[in-house]
Amino acid sequence: MEPRILQFKEKLVVGISADMSIINNKTGELWRTLRSRAGEISSRNSAEFISLQLYPPGYFDHFDPNNTFTKWACVEVSTLNHIPLNMHYLTIPAGLYAVFDYEGSSGDAGIFQYIYGEWVPNSMYRLDDRPHFEVLGDAYKHNDPTSKEEIWIPIIQK
Template structure:
């Protein structure tokens, strides 16, 4: 059974690149390949973590449709929106409560478990704020030993 940590995220400023995509037309790899070569141009960076952010429409989760589009970001945290590289944009993660799941490996079934088992059996509902994965020093792309945090926005019933 999944046991998340509940964390209130303070407002977090991000700088990065975004792309509209769907689960069927997943362009995550292309987004990161576009972002990573110029990441060092971002000034005012806080820490070494990367943020893989999904920004969904208000009706995205009403009916599952793998062709429905959302906006995905590849980004880093900053303490100020100054000197943003020309081909990048700013984004703010608003403050709010998150269920944070530690995840190891490449199995994406954890998302189904979160939304079909953990969330319905908790005292929380999904909140309309961005979802994200925090990719820290233990993250290793396409590696079975990779570790990341999955942040799901929630609020009390």
């Protein structure tokens, strides 16, 4: 699977976040909370949701499923005029991304094993220390093998 290589423009997102690890995964809790409160977020740019990860530098150099990162459940907004109570905002900085058009279950980790274990090491790019995220549009269906999403991986040339 070959990604599209795109220049990403800075975006603002609003949502909720939590520190977690692969072993201590709180993703379901984040999404239940955000989906129940998404109507409170004004200035949304689309109906899409964004699942975003902030990994500390070197996270993938010595991968350990106990290592922590910050996970966001969020939506893109055009302004920050009103941020609902107990929600936060984040600016996703501009930069180069590898975009994988993925079809399959969100519970299948195989795509990420391919991206980080095969595609990145064999490409002309290395990971950048910017947010990694998935765009979950109309064709996204949680844990469904026919689900579709875009996986955005921050990259820079080696």
